[in-house]
Amino acid sequence: MPVRNAFYAQSGGVTAVINASACGVIETARAHASHIGKVLAGRNGIIGALEEDLIDTSLESTAAIAALRHTPAGAFGSCRYKLKGLSENRAEYLRLIEVFEAHDIGYFFYNGGGDSADTCLKVAQLSAELDYPLQAIHIPKTVDNDLAHTDTCPGFGSAAKYVAVSTREAGFDVASMARTSTKVFVLEVMGRHAGWIAAAAGLARTAPAEAPHLILFPEIALDEARFLARVRDTVTAIGHCVVVVSEGIRNASGEFIADSGTRDAFGHAQLGGVAPRIAQLIKERLGYKPHWAVADYLQRAARHIASRTDVEQAYAVGRAAVELALAGQSGCMVSIVRNSDAPYQWAIGHAPLAEIASVERKLPREFITEDGFGITEAGRRYLQPLIHGEDSPPFRNGLPDYVRLNNTPVPRRLAKAFKVA
Amino acid sequence: MPVRNAFYAQSGGVTAVINASACGVIETARAHASHIGKVLAGRNGIIGALEEDLIDTSLESTAAIAALRHTPAGAFGSCRYKLKGLSENRAEYLRLIEVFEAHDIGYFFYNGGGDSADTCLKVAQLSAELDYPLQAIHIPKTVDNDLAHTDTCPGFGSAAKYVAVSTREAGFDVASMARTSTKVFVLEVMGRHAGWIAAAAGLARTAPAEAPHLILFPEIALDEARFLARVRDTVTAIGHCVVVVSEGIRNASGEFIADSGTRDAFGHAQLGGVAPRIAQLIKERLGYKPHWAVADYLQRAARHIASRTDVEQAYAVGRAAVELALAGQSGCMVSIVRNSDAPYQWAIGHAPLAEIASVERKLPREFITEDGFGITEAGRRYLQPLIHGEDSPPFRNGLPDYVRLNNTPVPRRLAKAFKVA
Numbered sequence: 001m002p003v004r005n006a007f008y009a010q011s012g013g014v015t016a017v018i019n020a021s022a023c024g025v026i027e028t029a030r031a032h033a034s035h036i037g038k039v040l041a042g043r044n045g046i047i048g049a050l051e052e053d054l055i056d057t058s059l060e061s062t063a064a065i066a067a068l069r070h071t072p073a074g075a076f077g078s079c080r081y082k083l084k085g086l087s088e089n090r091a092e093y094l095r096l097i098e099v100f101e102a103h104d105i106g107y108f109f110y111n112g113g114g115d116s117a118d119t120c121l122k123v124a125q126l127s128a129e130l131d132y133p134l135q136a137i138h139i140p141k142t143v144d145n146d147l148a149h150t151d152t153c154p155g156f157g158s159a160a161k162y163v164a165v166s167t168r169e170a171g172f173d174v175a176s177m178a179r180t181s182t183k184v185f186v187l188e189v190m191g192r193h194a195g196w197i198a199a200a201a202g203l204a205r206t207a208p209a210e211a212p213h214l215i216l217f218p219e220i221a222l223d224e225a226r227f228l229a230r231v232r233d234t235v236t237a238i239g240h241c242v243v244v245v246s247e248g249i250r251n252a253s254g255e256f257i258a259d260s261g262t263r264d265a266f267g268h269a270q271l272g273g274v275a276p277r278i279a280q281l282i283k284e285r286l287g288y289k290p291h292w293a294v295a296d297y298l299q300r301a302a303r304h305i306a307s308r309t310d311v312e313q314a315y316a317v318g319r320a321a322v323e324l325a326l327a328g329q330s331g332c333m334v335s336i337v338r339n340s341d342a343p344y345q346w347a348i349g350h351a352p353l354a355e356i357a358s359v360e361r362k363l364p365r366e367f368i369t370e371d372g373f374g375i376t377e378a379g380r381r382y383l384q385p386l387i388h389g390e391d392s393p394p395f396r397n398g399l400p401d402y403v404r405l406n407n408t409p410v411p412r413r414l415a416k417a418f419k420v421a
Numbered sequence: 422m423p424v425r426n427a428f429y430a431q432s433g434g435v436t437a438v439i440n441a442s443a444c445g446v447i448e449t450a451r452a453h454a455s456h457i458g459k460v461l462a463g464r465n466g467i468i469g470a471l472e473e474d475l476i477d478t479s480l481e482s483t484a485a486i487a488a489l490r491h492t493p494a495g496a497f498g499s500c501r502y503k504l505k506g507l508s509e510n511r512a513e514y515l516r517l518i519e520v521f522e523a524h525d526i527g528y529f530f531y532n533g534g535g536d537s538a539d540t541c542l543k544v545a546q547l548s549a550e551l552d553y554p555l556q557a558i559h560i561p562k563t564v565d566n567d568l569a570h571t572d573t574c575p576g577f578g579s580a581a582k583y584v585a586v587s588t589r590e591a592g593f594d595v596a597s598m599a600r601t602s603t604k605v606f607v608l609e610v611m612g613r614h615a616g617w618i619a620a621a622a623g624l625a626r627t628a629p630a631e632a633p634h635l636i637l638f639p640e641i642a643l644d645e646a647r648f649l650a651r652v653r654d655t656v657t658a659i660g661h662c663v664v665v666v667s668e669g670i671r672n673a674s675g676e677f678i679a680d681s682g683t684r685d686a687f688g689h690a691q692l693g694g695v696a697p698r699i700a701q702l703i704k705e706r707l708g709y710k711p712h713w714a715v716a717d718y719l720q721r722a723a724r725h726i727a728s729r730t731d732v733e734q735a736y737a738v739g740r741a742a743v744e745l746a747l748a749g750q751s752g753c754m755v756s757i758v759r760n761s762d763a764p765y766q767w768a769i770g771h772a773p774l775a776e777i778a779s780v781e782r783k784l785p786r787e788f789i790t791e792d793g794f795g796i797t798e799a800g801r802r803y804l805q806p807l808i809h810g811e812d813s814p815p816f817r818n819g820l821p822d823y824v825r826l827n828n829t830p831v832p833r834r835l836a837k838a839f840k841v842a
Contacts, residue, residue, distance in 0.1 A: 014597045016590075044600040072590055074597035081601050164820055169437075169493055169722035170824060175768035176435045179465040180502050185718060204820060263758065273697050275715075293717035294696075297606060301590035305725055387819035396809035398728065399585055399625060402593060 001035050004106030006322070008057075010074040011112025011119075013157025016162075017314035018141050019075045019112050021069035023092040024318020025139070026057050029107075030065075030199050032280030035326055040410055044077035046110070046119065047420045054101050054410040057168055061355060065405035068313060070393035072303035075405050081420065082115045093126045095230055095418050099136065100127075102413040107135045107325045111318075113142035113153070114360065117333055124331035125192060126183035135325035138333035138353055139317050143300045145196040148359035149351035150335035155300065157310030157386035160200030161242070163189050164387055166295065168204035171211025172244045174291070177219035178240035183288040188213075188275035189295055191246040195219050195363045196298070198246040200383050202375035211242035212374075216278070219363055219371035220247035222257060228285050230373060258273040281329060304400050308389025313346070320348045346363060361412075391416060422456055425527030427743075428470060429478075430463035431495040431534025431557040431562075432540075437577025437583075437724040438735035439562045441495050443740020444489035446560070447478055450528075456747055461524060461831055466500035467531070467540065468841045471513060473520050483538070484615035488824035490736060491814035493724035494682065496826050502841065503536045507543050514547045516839050520549075523834040526558045528746045532739075538754055542774035554747035559754035559758065559774055560738050565813035566617040567779035570772035571756035573807055575738055576721065579732030581621030582808035583723040584665070585612050587716065592632025592663045595712070599661035604709040605652060608633075610716055610814050612667040615784045616640050618720070619667040621804050623796035632663035633795075637699070639669035639827075640784055641793035644680060649706050651794060656709060666699055714795045725821050729810025732768070732796035741769040754776035765806030 008025050010018055022041075041055040042048030048055070055076055057065070068075055085090050100108070108127075112118040117138045124136035127237060140147050145156035174185040186203065189197045195217035202215055213234045216222060226416040235239040249257050258274040279290035317334040332350045339345040367379030387391070393400040429446050431439055441675035450457040462476040463469030469476070471754075477496055489496055504513050521529070525736070531541040538559045544559035563567050573742040595606040610618045616638035623636055634655045637643060655662040657797060676753050679695040700711035739756040745755065753771045788800030796804070814821040 004826060010597070014594055048601065053789040071593070073593035077600055078597045082597070100821060158753075160821055165725055166719050168725070168820055168823070169724060170718045172492070172494035173435055173718045173722040175429070176499045177501070179468065179498055180500040202710065203818075215728040272693070273713075276694050276697070291713070291717050293696075293719050294713070294716035295719070296593045296712055296716045297591045298587050298608075298714050298719075300586070304586055390813070390816055392811070392813065395589070395811055397624075397805060398582055398810065399589055402589065 003035060003037045005037045005104050006039045006101060006107035007042065007105045007108060008039055008109045009045045009048060009111065009118035010076055010078040011045045011088060011110060012080060013143065013300065014074040015141055015143050015300050016072040016158040016306045017154050017311050018151050018299055018312050019068040019071045020071070020314035021139050021141060021154060021318035022075060023065060023381045024315040025322055027067050027110050028319040029321040032322065032326060036107065036322070040105065041076040042350045043407065045079035045119050045284060046082065047081055047085065048078045049096050049099050049140050050418050050420050052412050052414050052418070054409045055407045056102065059408045060405050064190050064405055069311065070303060070309060072401040083119045083122070086126065091245060092382045093122060096123060096132060099414065101132065103410065105134055109321050110135055113138040113144065113253055114357065116355055117147070118357035121357050124353065135330045137321040137325050137329065139288065139321045140333055140335065143190060143197065144194060145192055146361045148361045149333065150336040151346065152313070152336055152386055154310060154314035156196060157307035158302065159197055159299050159309040160383060161192065162196055162305050162388035163201045163295065164203040165305055167201040167212050167242065167244055169202065169414060170293070174240045174242060179239050181331060181370065182291045183235050183239070184241045184243065184279070184290040184293040186243045186275045186279045186284050186290060187246055187293060187295065188245050188273065188293070190299060192248040193218060193360070195246045199242050199363060199367060199375050199379055200387065201244040203383055203387060209238050212244040213241045214243045214373045215375070216243065216245040217363070217372065218250065219365070219368060221252045223252070224281065228282070232280055232286055243278060245274055247274055249274060265332055277330045290398050303393055303402070306391050307387045308391040309386055311391045322351055341381045341385065344388065353391060424456060424458045425452050426458040426461065426525050427460045427528035427530060428521060428526045429460055429530045430466045430469060430532065430538035431497055431499040432466045432531060433501060434564065435495040435499050436562055436564050436721050436722065437493040437569065437727045438575050439532060439577040440494070441732050441735035442562060442575060443496060444486060444759065445736040446527065446530050446743055447486050449740040449743040451741065453747060457528060457743070461526065462497040463829065465498035466502065467504065468500045468502055468515050470520050471834050471839050471841050473833050473839070475524060476828045477831045480592055480829045481826050485824050485826055490679060490732065490746045491724060492823040497828065504540045504543070508546060513758045514543060517544055518548060518551060518553050522553065522834065524831065527554060530558055530562040530742050531553055531643055532550060532562050532566065535568060536728050538774055539566070539778035540737055540780050542752060545774065547825050555813055558742040558746050558750065560742045561754055561756065564611060565615065565801070566619065567782045568778050569782045570754070572759040572767065573757055575735035577617060577732060578728035578807035579723065580618055581718050581804060582728040583726050584618055585624040586726055588622040588633050588663065591714065595661045595663060596689045602827045603712045604656050604660070605662045605664065605703050607664045607666060607700045607711060607713040608716065609666050609668055609694065611720060612639060613669040614781070615641060616667045617784050619665055620784060620788060620796050620806065622665040624801065624808060630659050633665040634662045635664045635794045636796070637666040637670045638784070638789055638793065639663065639667045640786070640789065642650045642673045644648035644673070645702065648654045649703070652703055653707055664699060666695055667697055670695060677729040687723055694803040724814055726822070727812050728808045730807055732812045737769055745771055760778040762802045763804065765809065809840065813821065
């Protein structure tokens with residue numbers, strides 16, 4: 001087997017552990033120097049391949065690559081750039097192959113969610129059609145936890161842990177203040193289409209009086225009257241109420257609550273934020289003093305409180321991608337297979353990309369309580385192991401000591417430039 | 422010296438480490454059983470004393486009291502309830518003395534900010550006037566860091582660390598995404614009157630390209646044009662921009678930006694949130710895609726990322742309060758004295774409450790850069806040691822294992838009820 005280079009790229013919204021997958025890819029590739037030459041990374045994801053803007057990771061020290069394991073976000077840059085279908089946009093796919101050929105790339109490792117799984121599949125198909133030898137392996141990543149054929153998606157467990165920890169902490173805070181001040185706290189979490197992250201907040205609750213008292217899922221249309229009655233009942237019973245709300249909740253007509261009619265002084269539609277709207281609703285209708293928080297990027301970047309399970313799985317899927325490629329696999333995604341809930345046992349598997357690319361994995365209805373405001377025991381059994389364990393990064397001067405790579409460009413070999421808009 | 426009981430209460434907004442002060446008080450009192458009987462805590466702060474709703478902490482196990490050191494928020498409940506002046510409201514002060522007398526309380530430990538320092542002073546004055554023997558000691562606590570005569574306030578260091586860590590993490594995230602997606606990230610932090618917490622975010626930046634690129638302080642009137650020009654310049658230079666904004670920023674007319682004219686669909690003024698307004702401004706004027714987060718209670722409850730320095734100081738001020746009282750002191754606040762910046766050396770001191778009660782400590786102008794958008798070396802020297810060190814709580818099932826006390830009430834001894842509205 002000739003020594004060929006590998007290409008690695010990060011795609012879509014980053015996570016606290018996507019760099020742990022990068023670390024798994026690069027460390028494993030370096031351990032197989034008899035088959036893999038350099039790992040070249042795409043600067044800003046697949047755009048780096050299209051524009052032939054490649055990063056030579058072989059110029060990074062062993063220590064810097066090891067530090068990727070504890071560094072959040074995308075060390076090489078990510079992108080939101082979806083390649084269209086092969087028939088509509090063959091030029092871009094051909095360009096990828098052209099760049100790969102120019103840099104003797106025989107391995108394509110694409111680290112992302114559903115859209116990148118689709119791109120990875122098409123690259124695998126086109127390289128086969130063109131007889132260009134390429135092992136294309138998809139490495140799962142998304143805080144949304146919505147990829148099919150894997151028990152979980154690296155990145156989700158750490159976002160889940162952040163949200164559960166924050167919910168517990170805010171719950172202690174508002175319980176302290178409720179007698180004379182704030183009675184309701186609303187925390188907005190990510191999840192435009194599915195309530196996986198909101199569900200994870202439910203792990204903070206181990207007794208009925210504990211936060212979160214109510215979870216609002218995108219899967220359950222918001223019934224204002226029922227919701228407000230539950231808030232009032234909770235405050236009446238225990239003096240306060242913590243609500244975790246998914247950014248993607250909708251009303252009975254299917255409209256996003258976050259988009260519903262709030263205007264600034266000039267009549268412009270206002271930027272997102274469902275938590276302030278829910279807080280406003282509670283204040284106006286029930287008269288309780290609310291506080292609210294929007295975690296936004298903090299929840300997916302919080303490497304300082306990452307789940308050890310998630311870090312280990314993120315590294316493992318990176319390592320396995322290289323091992324699968326070396327074993328001759330292509331057109332597949334590395335997956336995580338659950339063998340048991342308690343004790344939690346998992347293994348690495350893989351699944352054909354054709355079965356993954358266009359399937360969205362929904363939060364099962366049986367993970368949500370019948371009343372629609374909490375998680376069931378089945379949900380808890382699924383979620384609990386994913387936040388297990390801590391994996392603190394090293395600290396320096398009181399702050400996490402995250403690595404910044406040199407990201408040295410590989411000299412271009414192609415005469416033709418290709419500019420992504 | 423006869424054995425007498427102690428009263429301890431928590432006041433105002435809680436912090437990640439106020440229970441560490443409670444732990445210091447109770448453990449130290451228990452170690453001096455020859456002088457101090459029970460520590461009775463006020464349920465929901467001073468209201469518990471007024472209503473004779475006391476908690477018998479002697480019924481809590483050694484382990485439970487020790488666990489207060491790593492548990493955020495107010496274990497006995499806090500309150501926002503400011504006693505008026507002695508002349509206006511002598512009845513409430515007399516009631517306090519009456520309750521203290523009924524429960525043989527000879528020590529009054531009040532754990533709060535500026536308002537509670539004032540109450541503590543008045544209780545000391547009235548007990549002296551009435552010849553009721555009472556050692557009244559104030560224990561400093563506030564994330565606002567605005568108490569005079571102490572180098573810092575327990576609670577601030579941990580909020581500062583949370584904000585600096587979160588800013589660094591979000592900075593890594595937006596840097597990854599900026600090529601094709603979010604270019605500006607806005608994080609709103611606490612600080613209605615002073616920019617201490619916003620300033621702490623500046624610690625995350627150790628090189629010009631690092632976040633935060635711009636800090637908006639309540640001390641500096643927002644000049645929209647200058648601010649937007651700096652955002653544009655930053656995005657032009659490095660591709661993205663992270664802004665940390667204090668909730669209390671004002672425009673040149675002195676109006677809070679958070680209050681400025683945003684209405685919901687029904688014309689109602691909308692609930693706070695300066696981050697979405699700044700994000701909206703950037704989107705409309707510069708066309709950059711923004712994301713924003715509001716940390717709210719998460720920043721002051723985040724015991725999982727508490728500063729070890731802060732935890733140690735919080736415990737130490739609780740311990741010192743008991744020791745000062747036993748040494749015969751009254752009418753004073755425990756303080757933290759800085760002996761050197763680097764290496765950071767501090768000691769416990771104390772200061773008369775008369776000099777503290779009505780003084781607000783401002784963020785010095787020399788801690789803010791001349792352009793008004795960052796912190797100076799002097800600011801960094803002051804802030805840096807306060808976030809130093811980690812003090813992770815124990816974890817169970819992936820979540821911090823915080824304690825919930827039994828909070829058993831002390832039987833009432835007074836016939837007369839006293840109800841706080």
